[in-house]
Amino acid sequence: MLINATIDKLQAMSLGGMARALAEQLASPGHAELSFEERLGLLVDREATDRENRRLARRLKAAKLRSEAVIEAVDFRVPRGLDRATVLSLAESHWVGAHRNVLVTGPTGVGKTFLACALAQAAIRRGHTALYLRLPRLLDELVLARADGRLPRLMTAWAKVGVLVLDDLGLQPVPAPRAADLLEVIEDRSGLRSTIVTSQLPVGHWHEALGEPTVADAILDRLVHEAYRLELRGASMRRGEEPVTEPVSTDRASSTAATPGSTAPGGPGRPKKGRADTGHPSTKP
Secondary structure: OHHHHHHHHHHHOOOHHHHHHHHHHHHOHHHHHOOHHHHHHHHHHHHHHHHHHHHHHHHHHHHOOOOOOOHHHOOOOOOOOOOHHHHHHHOOOHHHHOOOOEEEEOOOOOOHHHHHHHHHHHHHHOOOOEEEEEHHHHHHHHHHHHHHOOHHHHHHHHHHOOEEEEEEEOOOOOOHHHHHHHHHHHHHHOOOOEEEEEEOOOHHHHHHHOOOHHHHHHHHHHHHOOOEEEEOOOOOOOOOOOOOOOOOOEEOOOOOOOOEOEOOOOOOOOOOOOOOOOOOOOEOO
């Protein structure tokens, strides 16, 4: 049949969405009542939707997120310092377009990695690229890439990622040579791309974990300046313990938290020389 040949041609032209939509129209008597323009519009819409879904699937696969976390699954009932308005505002990903960073700190098991991956996935769904890396693995990868000549290519690839998730900063002290490599990664992205960093250490203690003081100052200056902070507290959610109910805040005031890219009063500034912004308590989001 002529229509079968048309469907085959659509498939051959990589217009699978239109081909499937056409087959569905032929199988549905109701479509016969539509005009040619309406039916063509439905075919084009289906193809556009299919292509966007494929692009989204590729971005999600390339991101290598540790968990399939989504903002809708974040549990705000557990009192661990998460403000719903702040998190939902960050999920709109305006901070990615403004090339700002998000710093997530708190003890083990309170959901730092889940939240970081959820924010990264929200950015992916809005058209940005992302990549998840545990910091120890990133540092090891830099050493291997330097040895086999892949370093320039690897640095270029990381510099192009819209949202780079660096998990577990400060889990182990970073030796001075590797801290210098990390500085190069951060420098390539500073003011051009966004980075999410998670750590069990408060931001004020990052300086000691980043090797040589001058390099640590440079790294923190680029990460902390105008970054959004989410400071989580409480017992580990993995153990099912009763969480601590002490309220925790972020560096964005409630009046501005819903608009990533704005600077709240008392928000993060450049860290003091030799220390990582140790003097600023967070403000309630």
